Amino acid sequence: DAKTTQPTSMDCAEGRAANLPCNHSTISGNEYVYWYRQIHSQGPQYIIHGLKNNETNEMASLIITEDRKSSTLILPHATLRDTAVYYCIVSQVNRDDKIIFGKGTRLHILP
């Protein structure tokens, strides 16, 4: 019952932009796209979320297509510390909603 599809793994050179794609073709109008990451052996970490407009914060940018069926998380200048599993999640925003984690994309930043 996965709502999102992500590549299993990706590589990116240190200092380059890492672009992580996510497909969510069955997203409904009141569902947000949000991204978390999990660095090895640590707790997941919130990165960013959006509804339909592109969003940017100090960590990343989120580009959502006009039809909202896919999105891309962009880490503008990847560092070795960005090596992690990145999770794209689609859900309504209710205050106490659980997060359903998929398998995510394992991003390797190469020196």
Added chain:
Amino acid sequence: EPEVTQTPSHQVTQMGQEVILRCVPISNHLYFYWYRQILGQKVEFLVSFYNNEISEKSEIFDDQFSVERPDGSNFTLKIRSTKLEDSAMYFCASSTHSYEQYFGPGTRLTVT
């Protein structure tokens, strides 16, 4: 920057024993969660807690599990009689909004 803390970082216990995992959520947060991650597998939701009661629980969270917020700061997960398959990393999280949950560093539970 405020953070969620968890103790202990590693707990080893024998099968059938009770364990209590402790968490201190971020002080102004109102929503609290437990998740677990068996080695090599996905992070799985266990339970959410708000206003001193369980909001939602998963199928994993059976009668052997309980949660409590005994005072204004701690949030605990108790497993009454541990099984080998309870071995996992347990993460506590807290939030003011569901889309920005802050996770603790986790407690690695090893049941022997």
